[in-house]
Amino acid sequence: xxxxxxQQIVNGLLIGFLYSLIAIGLTMIxxxxxxxxxxxxxxxxxxxxISFWLYTLYGLDPLFSIPIxxxxxxxxxxxxxxxxxxxxxxxxxxxxxxxxxGVSIFIANAAVYFWTPDFRMIQNPLLSGTWTLGxxxxxxxxxxxxxxxxxxxxxxxLFLRKTKTGKAILATEMNRDSALLMGINTERxxxxxxxxxxALVGIAGAFLSMYYYIYPQVGGTFGLISFCxxxxxxxxxxxxxxxxxxxxxxVQTLGGYFFDPAxxxxxxxxxxxxxxxxxxxxxxxx
Amino acid sequence: xxxxxTRWLTYAMALVFSLSMVSAGVAADKEIRIGxxxxxxxxxxxxxxxxxxxxxxxxxxxNGKYPDLSLPLAKTAGLPNLGGAKIKLITADTKGEPRNxxxxxxxxxxxxxxxxxxxxxxxxxTKTASQATERLRIPYVCSDSSSPTLTxxxxxxxxxxxxxxxxxxxxxxxxxxxxxxxxxxxxxxIAVLYENTEFGSNVGKQVLALAPEYGFKxxxxxxxxxxxxxxxxxxxxxxxxxxxxxxxxxxxTDAILFxxxxxxxxxxxxxxxxxxxxxxxxxxxxxxxxxxxxxxxxTFALDLAKSKPLVAKVNALFKKKYGIDMSENAARSFGAPFxxxxxxxxxxxxEAEAVVKxxxxxxxxxxELIYPWKGIQFxxxxxxxxxxxxxxxxxxxxxxxxxxxxxxxxxxxIWPFPAWAGRK
Numbered sequence: 001x002x003x004x005x006x007q008q009i010v011n012g013l014l015i016g017f018l019y020s021l022i023a024i025g026l027t028m029i030x031x032x033x034x035x036x037x038x039x040x041x042x043x044x045x046x047x048x049x050i051s052f053w054l055y056t057l058y059g060l061d062p063l064f065s066i067p068i069x070x071x072x073x074x075x076x077x078x079x080x081x082x083x084x085x086x087x088x089x090x091x092x093x094x095x096x097x098x099x100x101x102g103v104s105i106f107i108a109n110a111a112v113y114f115w116t117p118d119f120r121m122i123q124n125p126l127l128s129g130t131w132t133l134g135x136x137x138x139x140x141x142x143x144x145x146x147x148x149x150x151x152x153x154x155x156x157x158l159f160l161r162k163t164k165t166g167k168a169i170l171a172t173e174m175n176r177d178s179a180l181l182m183g184i185n186t187e188r189x190x191x192x193x194x195x196x197x198x199a200l201v202g203i204a205g206a207f208l209s210m211y212y213y214i215y216p217q218v219g220g221t222f223g224l225i226s227f228c229x230x231x232x233x234x235x236x237x238x239x240x241x242x243x244x245x246x247x248x249x250x251v252q253t254l255g256g257y258f259f260d261p262a263x264x265x266x267x268x269x270x271x272x273x274x275x276x277x278x279x280x281x282x283x284x285x286x
Numbered sequence: 287x288x289x290x291x292t293r294w295l296t297y298a299m300a301l302v303f304s305l306s307m308v309s310a311g312v313a314a315d316k317e318i319r320i321g322x323x324x325x326x327x328x329x330x331x332x333x334x335x336x337x338x339x340x341x342x343x344x345x346x347x348x349n350g351k352y353p354d355l356s357l358p359l360a361k362t363a364g365l366p367n368l369g370g371a372k373i374k375l376i377t378a379d380t381k382g383e384p385r386n387x388x389x390x391x392x393x394x395x396x397x398x399x400x401x402x403x404x405x406x407x408x409x410x411x412t413k414t415a416s417q418a419t420e421r422l423r424i425p426y427v428c429s430d431s432s433s434p435t436l437t438x439x440x441x442x443x444x445x446x447x448x449x450x451x452x453x454x455x456x457x458x459x460x461x462x463x464x465x466x467x468x469x470x471x472x473x474x475x476i477a478v479l480y481e482n483t484e485f486g487s488n489v490g491k492q493v494l495a496l497a498p499e500y501g502f503k504x505x506x507x508x509x510x511x512x513x514x515x516x517x518x519x520x521x522x523x524x525x526x527x528x529x530x531x532x533x534x535x536x537x538x539t540d541a542i543l544f545x546x547x548x549x550x551x552x553x554x555x556x557x558x559x560x561x562x563x564x565x566x567x568x569x570x571x572x573x574x575x576x577x578x579x580x581x582x583x584x585t586f587a588l589d590l591a592k593s594k595p596l597v598a599k600v601n602a603l604f605k606k607k608y609g610i611d612m613s614e615n616a617a618r619s620f621g622a623p624f625x626x627x628x629x630x631x632x633x634x635x636x637e638a639e640a641v642v643k644x645x646x647x648x649x650x651x652x653x654e655l656i657y658p659w660k661g662i663q664f665x666x667x668x669x670x671x672x673x674x675x676x677x678x679x680x681x682x683x684x685x686x687x688x689x690x691x692x693x694x695x696x697x698x699x700i701w702p703f704p705a706w707a708g709r710k
Contacts, residue, residue, distance in 0.1 A: 004522050007551075011518035109327070117331030119542060119568035130550055139550045213542045213572050217329055221513050249516075256519030261510040262482045264519065 003135035008257045009250060010136050016249020017146035018204060021153055022222055023229035023241040025200035028156075031173040031236025032193040035085060035096055039104035041223020043198050045111060047073055047205020048214045052120050055209075061126040062210045066148075069206040070199040077198025081191045089190075111216035120214045127210055145207035152203055153242050156196075160238065169193055173236055228272045234285020244283060247271075318365065318636055320345075320626060321394035321424075322375045323405035323415050325382035329513060329539055330408065332568045333615060337407050337430055338377060339608050340616030344623035345373045347603070356596055358628045358654050365631040373627055376400055380411050387411035391418040401636040402427065404622040407615070408537075409433030410484035416444045425629070425641045429621035432562070433488045437670040443638065445645050445664055447621045449674035451485070451535075451561065454583040455492035457676045458533060458559045459500040461581075461690045465557075465701055468692070473556070477506035477529035479520065479544075481536055486512070489535035489561055505529050512540045521547045530556050536563035545573045545580075549706045556702035557581065559678075567613040570684055575709040577681045579700055584679045585657050586617035587688045589696035597656050614679075614686075617656060625650070625662060645669075658694060 026040045037043075047069045054060040054068060080103060088095040131138040160166035171179040172189045180186050212218070229248055233240025248268055256264035275282065322341055325334035349372045352360040364370035376398045378390035387406050394400045395418070403419050403426040406412045412431040419426045420441050428436065429447035432454065437446050462473050478493045480486035490509060497504050506527035510520050517540070524532065532555045536544065541563030548554075558580045563569060565582045588611060591598035600620070604612040612620075625648060630636055633644035650662040652673070660673040678690035680699055689699040 004526055008519055008522050011516070011522070015516045015518075112327065112331060117327070117335060119332065119538065119572045121542070121572040123574060130552075137551055142550075211546065213539065215332070215539075215568075217327075217331070220329070221515050225515065252516065253519040253522075256510070257522050261508055261514075261517075261520045261523070265511055265514070 007136050008253045012250035012253035014142045014146045016246035017149040019229055019249050020242045020245025021149035021204045022201055023226040023245050024153055024238055025197040026226050027230045027236055027241040028193050029197040033190055038100040041219025042104050042107040043201045044205045044222055045219040047202035048209040051206045051209035052214050055122050062206050063126055066203055066206045069202040073202025074195040074199035077195040078191055081194035108216050122209055125210045141210040148207055232272050232275050234282025237284045240282055240284030316371055317374045318371050319374050319376050319400045321400035321403045322377045323380050323387055323390050326379040328382040330382045333566050336567055336613055336615045337619035340619035341623055343604055344620045345375050348373050348627045356654055358624045358650055367631045367634045380406055384410045384414040387415035388418045391415035395422045395424050402626045419443055423638050427622045427626040430618045433484050437668040445669040447625055447671045448585055448618050449676050451489045452492045454676045455496055459496055461678055473530045475505040475529045476502045476531045477524055477527050479508045479534045481512035482509040486535040493533050512537045517543050517547050521551050521553050525553050533559045535561040538563045538566045538568050541569050542572045545576050549576055558703050565614045579704045581678050581680045583676050584614045586614045587679045587686055589688050590658055600656050
């Protein structure tokens with residue numbers, strides 16, 4: 001009994017850390033621009049596919065394609081911001097809401113067109129197998145992906161707190177007009193945040209590709225859960241997204257184990273609803 | 287000047303309009319429009335496309351001349367009783383969702399003027415789509431959905447060619463009995479794991495109801511959502527229950543995820559008996575050797591060609607057209623167009639009441655099928671094919687081989703389930 005409890009908590013943490021990384025990218029974009037990136041799950045899928053193709057065509061292990069995924073998604077984020085999102089930023093609210101939705105549909109269907117709806121998997125990644133630590137089985141690729149997610153999340157945190165650019169992003173997040181008055185180039189901050197947010201989900205995609213199946217619609221559930229995490233943690237709060245990601249990971253596995261797997265997402269979404277009801281700004285939002 | 291231009295435009299438009307009317311009229315005589323609803327985008331896009339390929343090949347065979355195939359309407363081009371009229375499939379995407387199934391079925395009937403319907407693979411979608419066709423009085427022939435309830439609704443226009451999960455569940459339990467006898471082993475406990483929509487829940491219900499009858503104890507009854515990102519808690523519960531045999535009803539994404547998680551967490555029952563997801567063409571390439579030893583219910587296997595040369599011929603055509611071997615899904619969806627075309631041909635009209643009457647009189651012999659059945663005849667009340675039955679295939683060396691019923695087996699069943707470690 002206690003063995004399975006420990007195992008389930010570990011499993012919850014493993015998926016939770018990854019959720020955190022995905023959600024941090026999303027919350028950053030929201031915090032700075034007040035735009036919900038509906039294409040976030042599709043960016044995750046692109047990260048996974050980039051990693052898959054680098055492995056299949058050039059034999060590059062997903063572990064080493066992490067910087068490439070980050071770079072490619074950063075660039076994609078910049079371009080999408082520059083040519084689409086920035087155009088509607090001053091437009092009506094509805095346009096801001098639907099622009100990323102359109103991007104999402106476009107990316108998912110383009111992926112079906114180019115890569116077919118088939119399922120792929122990276123067959124023999126460098127990291128595979130299981131560690132047995134006492135009563136707990138730890139999947140090596142999952143453990144590395146989770147540890148990597150924590151490291152990347154921490155780096156983002158440091159970047160925002162310690163560098164001038166990071167502080168400019170936080171300042172814009174707090175009050176755009178004041179930031180502008182203080183001489184911060186908010187347009188550049190916007191582009192940078194969109195790029196970084198996309199790069200983070202690209203990294204998550206590379207991690208996930210080490211052990212998860214890959215196909216054009218893979219981002220759907222991950223995207224949905226990351227919205228939940230962002231709302232739970234507090235819109236725009238990096239720390240909030242980190243904590244909420246772990247929380248949701250654990251609630252999901254323990255809820256599934258002790259209560260009923262059929263309702264594990266119902267529990268997750270109920271938790272989100274309750275939070276929105278009693279604390280609309282989220283756990284760590286302001 | 288302006289007036290002249292407008293008049294010309296009016297003439298031109300009138301001409302185009304009348305021409306299009308003429309061509310529509312011609313088409314109506316030569317073409318029989320059949321709707322095909324499948325999940326062509328979304329989670330099950332690869333499955334839906336595979337099903338559609340099966341149906342498309344069937345239509346090709348009906349419309350063309352294939353003198354060496356012993357399939358219904360293969361030897362003649364089109365439908366001979368309707369002046370060689372050709373079948374045209376009008377496809378629609380359900381996105382895998384019941385509400386789209388209904389909306390698309392309605393659209394196909396009211397706007398595309400289809401006279402019959404096939405599809406939709408997922409039982410939950412077939413359920414709503416067939417409710418729409420029932421209301422609109424259009425015959426629906428399904429050969430790819432397996433929920434027993436579909437033919438328990440007393441619908442007048444709905445017919446099912448393929449076996450349903452009550453039969454499949456019996457097959458699997460009977461197989462366990464046969465294995466006990468043949469190998470001198472004792473199987474006491476089973477766990478049932480199923481995705482929580484129409485299809486999976488019904489499999490779960492059937493197994494729960496039938497297991498005691500066969501003397502097995504159900505020690506775990508676990509339902510889950512098919513698009514889960516992580517299934518470690520489900521597998522944790524299975525490990526806690528420690529069953530002799532697991533019976534799992536899944537779609538493809540969850541089949542892949544569970545296989546990986548079983549291995550990762552070391553869940554290792556004596557037998558892994560499964561439904562649906564494990565036989566989709568995307569499954570084996572994704573998990574490779576980890577699939578070896580898994581047993582799946584089926585209506586079709588390529589090794590049936592040993593006793594049925596027709597299977598090999600049809601598979602050759604399929605491979606030529608789509609570049610891959612025919613899967614069980616494609617093979618199941620391959621059935622419906624023949625049944626509906628045969629009925630329309632015998633009715634000599636596309637008028638719904640006459641087609642339904644002809645469907646009720648369907649009598650296609652087993653020799654004209656790629657399935658190991660005695661034939662196709664519909665029960666007058668439920669409209670279920672009375673001869674439909676299942677086989678069990680096992681994944682051996684990353685291929686599906688028939689292992690049960692023992693008398694038509696192409697290979698000996700591997701029992702118990704081989705160890706996870708050291709698979710290649």
